[in-house]
Amino acid sequence: MRRGLAPLLEGRRIAGLVIRERRLRWPIPPGLEDWVQRQRIAAVDRRAKYLLIGLECGTLLLHLGMSGSLRVLSAGLPPGKHDHLDLLLGEGQLLRLRDPRRFAALLWTREDPLGHPLLRDLGPEPLGAGFDGDYLYQASRGRRLAVKQLIMDGRVVVGVGNIYASEALFSARIHPLASAGSLDRQACARLVAAIRRVLGEALEAGGTSLRDFVREDGRPGYFAQALRVYGRDAQPCLSCGAAIERGRIGQRSTFFCPRCQVREDV
DNA sequence: CCGGACGCCTGTCGGC
DNA sequence: TGCCGACAGGCGTCCG
Numbered sequence: 001m002r003r004g005l006a007p008l009l010e011g012r013r014i015a016g017l018v019i020r021e022r023r024l025r026w027p028i029p030p031g032l033e034d035w036v037q038r039q040r041i042a043a044v045d046r047r048a049k050y051l052l053i054g055l056e057c058g059t060l061l062l063h064l065g066m067s068g069s070l071r072v073l074s075a076g077l078p079p080g081k082h083d084h085l086d087l088l089l090g091e092g093q094l095l096r097l098r099d100p101r102r103f104a105a106l107l108w109t110r111e112d113p114l115g116h117p118l119l120r121d122l123g124p125e126p127l128g129a130g131f132d133g134d135y136l137y138q139a140s141r142g143r144r145l146a147v148k149q150l151i152m153d154g155r156v157v158v159g160v161g162n163i164y165a166s167e168a169l170f171s172a173r174i175h176p177l178a179s180a181g182s183l184d185r186q187a188c189a190r191l192v193a194a195i196r197r198v199l200g201e202a203l204e205a206g207g208t209s210l211r212d213f214v215r216e217d218g219r220p221g222y223f224a225q226a227l228r229v230y231g232r233d234a235q236p237c238l239s240c241g242a243a244i245e246r247g248r249i250g251q252r253s254t255f256f257c258p259r260c261q262v263r264e265d266v
Numbered sequence: 267c268c269g270g271a272c273g274c275c276t277g278t279c280g281g282c
Numbered sequence: 283t284g285c286c287g288a289c290a291g292g293c294g295t296c297c298g
């Protein structure tokens with residue numbers, strides 16, 4: 001999303017902000033419209049799943065939650081029911097946020113956004129240099145929770161959502177319920193490699209489109225076709241043919257192959 | 267500190 | 283056809 005948006009936004013001057021629904025995950029701060037007015041967009045960055053729109057006098061923090069999407073559209077297209085806000089870009093264009101479930105967030109800060117309470121305590125980027133087998137090994141010592149929950153904990157590593165957690169564990173041949181602390185160095189190295197591989201491939205494919213998710217240009221992501229376990233409940237494992245199982249870990253659906261992903265900690 | 271559960275919303279789908 | 287419950291890509295917060 002950041003990659004697609006950056007060339008469309010950087011260097012533009014904000015011509016206005018139209019908010020039709022302020023009740024998102026947190027209420028959109030009052031007066032934000034006035035504050036962003038006429039500011040130039042200096043940079044579009046990302047930390048974890050937050051998009052950071054760097055302005056001259058501060059930064060907009062945008063999170064899409066579960067059902068949010070962004071589109072760059074020509075001004076004049078009437079907003080739909082769940083099109084909660086438009087960032088007017090001038091030259092007849094706008095950036096429109098749609099989010100049926102309203103779990104999205106739009107916040108702003110004048111300070112370094114990385115110091116914001118929502119970003120401050122986040123773990124390393126999964127594709128960055130700080131995330132390696134050694135790091136995960138250290139981070140998992142003494143932790144008794146399921147490894148799937150560990151890798152979905154943003155304080156350990158960011159970016160691993162429910163789909164990619166199942167995919168990475170399958171790729172690494174690790175059972176999602178294995179207790180985090182039971183992983184040895186080799187398993188941690190395998191898991192880190194798998195997370196990086198899965199996220200890297202998904203990135204190349206433009207993300208995973210379930211239902212109607214679309215990118216800023218209106219195209220879907222194509223990674224859904226590449227999913228190897230997620231959503232394949234009762235279908236044959238692509239590696240060994242055993243039936244994929246579906247379970248729940250921490251209130252989230254989890255998919256795994258009972259033959260390829262064997263628990264070694266029970 | 268850790269782990270587990272809840273809640274925020276709306277839409278969709280399957281079962282009856 | 284209609285109704286009802288379960289579930290959905292996230293994650294901050296609260297509780298024990």
